[in-house]
Amino acid sequence: MKESIRVDFEPIGRRVRVDADTSILTAARKAGIGITAVCNGQGTCHQCVIRLVSGKLNPLTDIEKSVFSPQKQSEGWRLACQTIPISDVSLEVPPQSISTQQRLQLEGQQFEGDPAPAVRVVRVSIEPASPMDLRADQTRLKDALETIRPAVDIPIRQLDKISPLLRTQGWQVDLVLNENGTLTGCLGADKRLVGLALDIGTTKLAAYLVDLESGKTMAKMGEVNPQISYGEDVISRIAYANQSDTKKAALQKVLRIAINRLIKRLCKNAHVQPDQIMDAVVVGNTAMHHLFAGLPVRQLGEAPYVPGVSDSLYLPAHELGLDLSPGALVYLPPNIAGFVGSDHISADLACGLLDAGETTMLVDIGTNTEITLRTPLGISCCSCASGPAFEGAHIHSGMRAAAGAIERVFFNSGQWNYTTIGQGPPAGICGSGILDAVAEMRRVGIIDERGVFQPGQAGVEKQGHLSSFQLVPADPVNNVDAIQVTRKDVNEIQLAKAAIRAGIEILLKESQLEANQIQRFIVAGAFGTYLHLPSALAIGMFPPLPEERFFQAGNAAGAGARYMLLVNEFRKQAEALYGRMKYIELTIQKDFQETYMASLLLDNQPIK
């Protein structure tokens, strides 16, 4: 009988037992983990990347030696299809290697450290009411708190909960105070102190319920931003809000309903009550921030596109209509500019840009892409209109990153291969898939560096003046259309990647740096996590730096929101980042047009 070996997959938390000669790719499949394997284990796609955390694996194969730099090898990076365990092992599966994961980016970086939140629990024991002591409950509580924190306001609405608890808990209650001395609520016996971190993206909401005592994320969840039915991007939503106060209120209302639904589901999963949530941090781009907070948005849609409010805010949860503890405050970090919001400050914070010693660039890719450059001399940022192509929008066969979306495309041994999210039949192509497709079409010569289709290439069809490449043929039996990449799709990708690259180049020029002086290049955001880095480099979306300088950070904005929830000092750091940040408006830079035009080419030459 063959020896059975235990394989643990982290951070997914799955364990499986396999025979001794089973590859990790097979073990992952047995565990129900969809590792991206475009070449189905032949060792040619290099996408089934994993990292050894503990235990022993077979020696590196020649293929792996050619794929990973010596540093990556020493860090334990391997290809799942080339790897066989020779002892019980624990492995890390990075998000970009997972094809079946739900695609609302929720991982971000974990918080490591001791929580020091903006709220604290104060146990108060008071004298019972009696015929000799007829003080009101509110007065009685104020008097008891006087020695701990003078002049605490006890809002009368909170007495609904506190008065009965005083009597059922022997005149002893756990009150929760925030750093300003405001009473945010009261906890029942043995109840945990909980906080909410929320990232409001234009497309997605990502919410985290956090135990403020242990620092652990108790539950996390994502949902599509329901405002999407009023407009795909921030500009169309601002235009909708500008039509009337009622329409602006409707945008706020659908968002509030979705957030409250998320809170309810998070609480159910974590076995807590919404009124245990005593603190919240909400981040988002400036338009989402303003719509959430009920601030004016008209000026965000008109030149020169300034925010209504840049400074950080504390807003009462009940005024925002959120189902938290009635006295909870919601912290909103500062906005940098009309198109660089508190979500980017949050991402910068999570990636340690305030005190970074190395020259670091952070690119947070979305419909709007925000970029920060941290050098030893200062910190600057800009915003580029990268558009929705990387979310699968405005692409002929495009779709969002959901089940059935082609997420990886690879040409090998004369054949086109692809993988889909959920590994089912292809229904369309999402951002990472179209990026791969364009990079591979360029590599094999179907298109040139201008994106022009080359005559006589297999799979290329021409209808009138329009060329397209057929990636997946139609399936008339199942009434499924062909999946094609058109000239217009290639153009959309060129426009998107040129916007990002031009932003990178302008920030570098402003700081008088060359690209190769960037020591850490962090790519954040959902698309930024799942994109295949070699494809992005091949078409020149990022400067040609060694791959080991790149880091894919996941939802850094959500991670930063959790940091600010768990450690009050991080709010001060976010405000310090805002104070030091130099915002560069790209459109008024004299080199911008020229740099943008040069960035349209599908290659990766240095841009002058």
Ligand code: FES
């Ligand atoms: Fe491992 Fe392709 S599946 S290299």
